[in-house]
Amino acid sequence: xxxxxxxxxxxxxxxxxxxxxxxxxxxxxxxxxxxxxxxxxxxxxxxxxxxxxxxxxxxxxxxxxxxxxxxxxxxxxxxxxxxxxxxxxxxxxxxxxxxxxxxxxxxxxxxxxxxxxxxxxxxxxxxxxxxxxxxxxxxxxxxxxxxxxxxxxxxxxxxxxxxxxxxxxxxxxxxxxxxxxxxxxxxxxxxxxxxxxxxxxxxxxxxxxxxxxxxxxxxxxxxxxxxxxxxxxxxxxxxxxxxxxxxxxxxxxxxxxxxxxxxxxxxxxxxxxxxxxxxxxxxxxxxxxxxxxxxxxxxxxxxxxxxxxxxxxxxxxxxxxxxxxxxxxxxxxxxxxxxxxxxxxxxxxxxxxxxxxxxxxxxxxxxxxxxxxxxxxxxxxxxxxxxxxxxxxxxxxxxxxxxxxxxxxxxxxxxxxxxxxxxxxxxxxxxxxxxxxxxxxxxxxxxxxxxxxxxxxxxxxxxxxxxxxxxxxxxxxxxxxxxxxxxxxxxxxxxxxxxxxxxxxxxxxxxxxxxxxxxxxxxxxxxxxxxxxxxxxxxxxxxxxxxxxxxxxxxxxxxxxxxxxxxxxxxxxxxxxxxxxxxxxxxxxxxxxxxxxxxxxxxxxxxxx
Numbered sequence: 001x002x003x004x005x006x007x008x009x010x011x012x013x014x015x016x017x018x019x020x021x022x023x024x025x026x027x028x029x030x031x032x033x034x035x036x037x038x039x040x041x042x043x044x045x046x047x048x049x050x051x052x053x054x055x056x057x058x059x060x061x062x063x064x065x066x067x068x069x070x071x072x073x074x075x076x077x078x079x080x081x082x083x084x085x086x087x088x089x090x091x092x093x094x095x096x097x098x099x100x101x102x103x104x105x106x107x108x109x110x111x112x113x114x115x116x117x118x119x120x121x122x123x124x125x126x127x128x129x130x131x132x133x134x135x136x137x138x139x140x141x142x143x144x145x146x147x148x149x150x151x152x153x154x155x156x157x158x159x160x161x162x163x164x165x166x167x168x169x170x171x172x173x174x175x176x177x178x179x180x181x182x183x184x185x186x187x188x189x190x191x192x193x194x195x196x197x198x199x200x201x202x203x204x205x206x207x208x209x210x211x212x213x214x215x216x217x218x219x220x221x222x223x224x225x226x227x228x229x230x231x232x233x234x235x236x237x238x239x240x241x242x243x244x245x246x247x248x249x250x251x252x253x254x255x256x257x258x259x260x261x262x263x264x265x266x267x268x269x270x271x272x273x274x275x276x277x278x279x280x281x282x283x284x285x286x287x288x289x290x291x292x293x294x295x296x297x298x299x300x301x302x303x304x305x306x307x308x309x310x311x312x313x314x315x316x317x318x319x320x321x322x323x324x325x326x327x328x329x330x331x332x333x334x335x336x337x338x339x340x341x342x343x344x345x346x347x348x349x350x351x352x353x354x355x356x357x358x359x360x361x362x363x364x365x366x367x368x369x370x371x372x373x374x375x376x377x378x379x380x381x382x383x384x385x386x387x388x389x390x391x392x393x394x395x396x397x398x399x400x401x402x403x404x405x406x407x408x409x410x411x412x413x414x415x416x417x418x419x420x421x422x423x424x425x426x427x428x429x430x431x432x433x434x435x436x437x438x439x440x441x442x443x444x445x446x447x448x449x450x451x452x453x454x455x456x457x458x459x460x461x462x463x464x465x466x467x468x469x470x471x472x473x474x475x476x477x478x479x480x481x482x483x484x485x486x487x488x489x490x491x492x493x494x495x496x497x498x499x500x501x502x503x504x505x506x507x508x509x510x511x512x513x514x515x516x517x518x519x520x521x522x523x524x525x526x527x528x529x530x531x532x533x534x535x536x537x538x539x540x541x542x543x544x545x546x547x548x549x550x551x552x553x554x555x556x557x558x559x560x561x562x563x564x565x566x567x568x569x570x571x572x573x574x575x576x577x578x579x580x581x582x583x584x585x586x587x588x589x590x591x592x593x594x595x596x597x598x599x600x601x602x603x604x605x606x607x608x609x
Contacts, residue, residue: 003008010018012193013189013191013193013576015189016189017185017186017188018185018189020181020185021178021181021182021185025178028157031346036588042154043096043156043157043159043160044160045090045096046091046094046095046152046153046155047156047160048155049152050091050149050150050153051153052083052087052153053084053087053088053091053107053111053149053152054150056081056083057114057142057146057149057363059080060080060081060118060424063080063120064118064134064138066240067121068130068131068134072277074472081115084111086521088107088108088111091107091108091152092104092106092108092452096159097155097156097159099155099156100152100156103148103151103152103155103255104152107145107148107149107151110145110147110148111145113441114141114142114145117133117141118138120133121138123135124210131472133447169326186332201231202574203225203235204230204231206223206224207221207223207235207238210223210238210242211223211238214242215490219242219245219246221242222239222242223235223238224239228230240435240582256411267285270287271289271350272289272371272372272373273286273290274286274289274290274369274370274371275290275294275369275370275371276358276368277317277367277368277369278366278367279321279325279365279366281317281318281321282305283296283305283306283368290372292344293311293342293349293372294342294372296311300491309568310342313340316340316353320354320368320370320453321367321368321370321583324356325357325365325367325368325370325446326542329356329357329436330354330355330356331356333353333354338353338374339352339375340352342515349374349376350375350376351375352370352371353370353371353373354370354372355368355369355371356368356369356371370376397455403433404430405435407429407430407433411423411426411427456499456502456583457499457501458497458498458499459497459498459500460495460582461495461496461497461499461503462495463489463493463497463498463535464489464493464539466496466498466500466504466528467528467537469500469504469507470489470511470526471526474506474509474511474512474515477512477515478515478524479513481518482521483518483520483523483524484523485511485523485524485525485526486524486525486526487526487527488525488527488528489527489528489529490528491528492529492530492533493529493530494535494605494606494607495605495607496534496535496603496604496605496606497603497605497606498603498604500582502582503579503581503583503603505575505576505579506580507537508526509524509538509572509573509575509576510522510539510576510599513528513573513599514540514541514543514597515541517541517543518541518543519542522541522542522543523540523542524539524540524542525538525540526538526539527540531602532605533605533607534604535602535603535605536601537601537602537603538599539597539598540596540597540598541597541598543596543597545591545595545596546591546592546597547592547593548592551589553590554573554576555573555576555577557571557574576601580603583603583604584604585601585602585603586601586602
């Protein structure tokens with residue numbers, strides 16, 4: 001049986017109930033109509049006969065009175081006598097009420113008597129005799145017939161009134177009966193229809209329970225139903241699908257699913273947060289550490305995954321994803337300065353970000369895997385190291401200053417004459433002390449930069465004053481190398497908002513390198529010009545230049561270009577970059593092998609600062 005047929009059968013009780021209500025209503029209406037018909041058939045004909053009898057009787061009496069009045073015309077009562085006889089015969093055939101037969105008999109008897117007297121009245125030879133007959137016999141007979149008709153009329157009118165009241169009572173009873181029938185039929189129809197519908201939907205419950213069990217991981221769940229209807233066919237299709245999926249899970253593809261689950265379990269076991277993003281930035285997966293530390297909800301809708309995530313974390317993830325997709329290469333942090341501070345479990349922890357591209361089909365980068373390495377302890381050790389280095393370097397300065405003063409006094413023969421050899425040794429020792437002093441100063445500056453404790457006393461300064469001061473400081477070493485320093489200040493160059501003393505450290509590093517690597521007789525150019533909301537400074541030399549492959553590491557700690565002259569610790573350019581960045585500017589290099597080098601940096605203009 002098809003599902004459509006079952007649905008129709010489920011609604012059939014309501015149709016049956018409706019039919020029963022119709023039958024009861026029709027029966028009640030028929031009964032009420034029959035009662036009304038009985039009133040018309042039983043009583044109305046008798047009432048009509050009584051009324052017509054009286055009418056005919058009065059017509060006959062009226063003609064008799066005309067005769068008494070002296071009218072010698074024919075009485076003309078024969079037609080009315082015939083009509084009255086017809087009405088009495090009709091009444092004798094329509095006796096339905098109690099006492100109606102006796103009343104009819106009395107009326108017939110009175111009418112017979114009246115006809116006999118009427119015949120004598122008509123046969124009287126004179127008016128006087130007719131008058132005597134009318135007064136003595138015909139008038140009383142007329143009244144007797146009239147009373148008989150009135151009695152018959154009263155009997156039928158009383159019966160009509162009684163039957164009308166009975167019909168009203170019957171209608172009231174029928175109304176209650178119909179109401180009860182409607183209620184009972186509705187209850188029966190709803191109960192029967194509900195029962196049939198529940199039986200009809202029971203197979204759907206079986207299928208639904210099997211689907212829920214299968215969705216919960218019970219691959220053995222099946223829906224066993226028999227029949228040709230659509231639900232049974234649906235159960236058969238579900239069972240076939242479940243069989244295919246069970247075989248799929250048992251196949252090599254199922255092994256891949258288990259391998260993926262094992263990989264996820266391995267990722268969850270990592271202590272560092274791991275976040276997997278697609279090309280649009282939607283989270284595809286996280287491990288337990290990312291969920292607890294970063295508060296990322298991978299199961300939430302696309303717009304709600306970062307609902308409770310810190311803004312800095314979101315910005316970092318977006319930046320790493322954009323870098324990986326654009327460069328198609330991993331992102332590796334340059335140092336601890338890129339570490340991200342995150343407040344978690346009441347403590348501050350440091351995380352160093354790394355990102356790896358995730359390749360899809362045809363080698364297209366479809367996302368990025370971001371790992372935040374917890375370097376809290378390493379960062380603390382680095383801070384301890386920096387503090388130790390800064391302390392040691394600071395403690396070196398006092399004895400180093402005393403040593404330089406002692407060597408200067410001896411070299412100047414303030415404490416006694418020296419031989420030429422002794423004086424040469426002291427001059428060499430003084431140079432070493434100066435070089436050692438420069439290294440100590442670089443170490444102190446390095447410590448301040450790495451700890452983020454660079455104090456800047458910014459004020460508005462003319463670029464020309466900064467360049468002139470730098471030239472004055474290095475004029476002696478430039479003349480000794482026979483190098484000329486030129487200054488070029490563009491027209492309209494604005495003031496800069498900077499710390500002059502700190503910028504002199506930048507100029508010192510750049511100029512000392514330019515003097516060191518310039519050939520004798522060469523020129524060094526220092527330029528300053530407006531650059532948007534900042535001022536750009538250039539230091540250009542005519543030295544051997546720097547190969548392109550070595551330019552990327554110029555501003556890193558302890559980096560030295562291979563083949564460069566000995567001297568220095570490789571910290572100058574790193575310190576210069578830190579000072580420029582602390583001012584909010586940028587630093588870079590333009591160089592190629594054999595064509596000189598130009599170092600440049602920018603400082604915010606005073607109006608912008």
